[in-house]
Amino acid sequence: MATVACGIDIGGSGVKAACVGLSTGEFIGERIRIDTPKPATPDAVADVCRQLLEQLEVGPDVPVGIAFPAPIIRGVVPFIANLDPSWANIDVNELMQRHLGRPIAALNDADAAGIAEVTFGAAKGVPGTVILTTQGTGIGSAVIVDGVLVPNTELGHLEIDGHDAEKRASAGQKTLQDLSWKKWAKRLQRYYSHMEMLFSPDLFVVGGGVSKNHEKFMPLLDLKTPMVPAQLLNTAGIVGAAVWAANKA
Incomplete structure (x- = not known):
């Protein structure tokens, strides 16, 4: 090896x-x-x-x-x-x-980011289903179940309330629409609640540059699933x- x-x-x-x-x-x-x-x-x-x-x-x-x-x-x-x-x-x-x-x-x-977080980062040692979302211009995603990648998920493109999710809930849209943390968190709540209903994950990991400011939005969310910021970032x-x-x- x-x-x-x-x-x-x-x-x-x-x-x-x-x-x-x-x-x-x-x-x-x-x-x-x-x-x-x-x-x-x-x-x-x-x-x-x-x-x-x-x-x-x-x-x-x-x-x-x-x-x-x-x-x-x-x-x-x-x-x-x-x-x-x-x-x-x-x-x-x-x-x-x-x-x-x-x-x-x-x-x-x-x-790749999901594998890195499961192997060395925020999701290391977490059994079950981990969903990583990368928050940027759009929303990238990785789903890993008991350490095994389910490749090529495009969970940023889930349709929620008639909208492509990333067109409402990405960090890019927060910037474009000049949304406050509170207003953006309402959109995140809708997005992550929907994912919770579909997948019943054991952990959400949020990556992308905005994860550096996780204390400004994560406490505003009311989810059953624990959510943590990514650790490996760039x-x-x-x-x-x-x-x-x-x-x-």
Whole structure:
């Protein structure tokens, strides 16, 4: 079993990578970043991933995982919002193996964050069903049951009261509509109550930048399910991708 793996986190503005110690979830050495190429075509992004591995001097036996801003279904991207449209129907695992000369394991970025929180963060040691939501421009989600990921959930797109949930309850909408914490919390209450009814989870973990201000909204919610802020924040995508790759190796 590997003791070190490399995680790459592909985002709309930057591609970040680091080596991760699998016993602690901490970076070994530095985290490096290269701007996401424009246009962010598959070949251009894969070449950036190759550069990152070269700069980190990642050995051939080190598992490499990639957190990607779209669903990944058996290695394939069905549709894409944050990168070039040419990513649709691309097999990420095959593309990256061709460019990097090694097998990689790709997964959705919210799923990667969920794995990181269950392995090293706010949900470590929690049995049963954990639902992580990443609060940003939209709402990303990860569902993990007894440590096993249910991949590619899109719980930000649940329809609630005739609205796509993230169009009402995301942190992005709070900013856009200049909502007070109290008004936003009312929308969160509706969203998380609905999820509670559907899934009866054992824990909600809330990630994204807004989780730094969790004391301003979490106490306003009345839920049966415990809710805690994410712990790994900006490192979660890299850490979760590294854990995923190690488990797939």
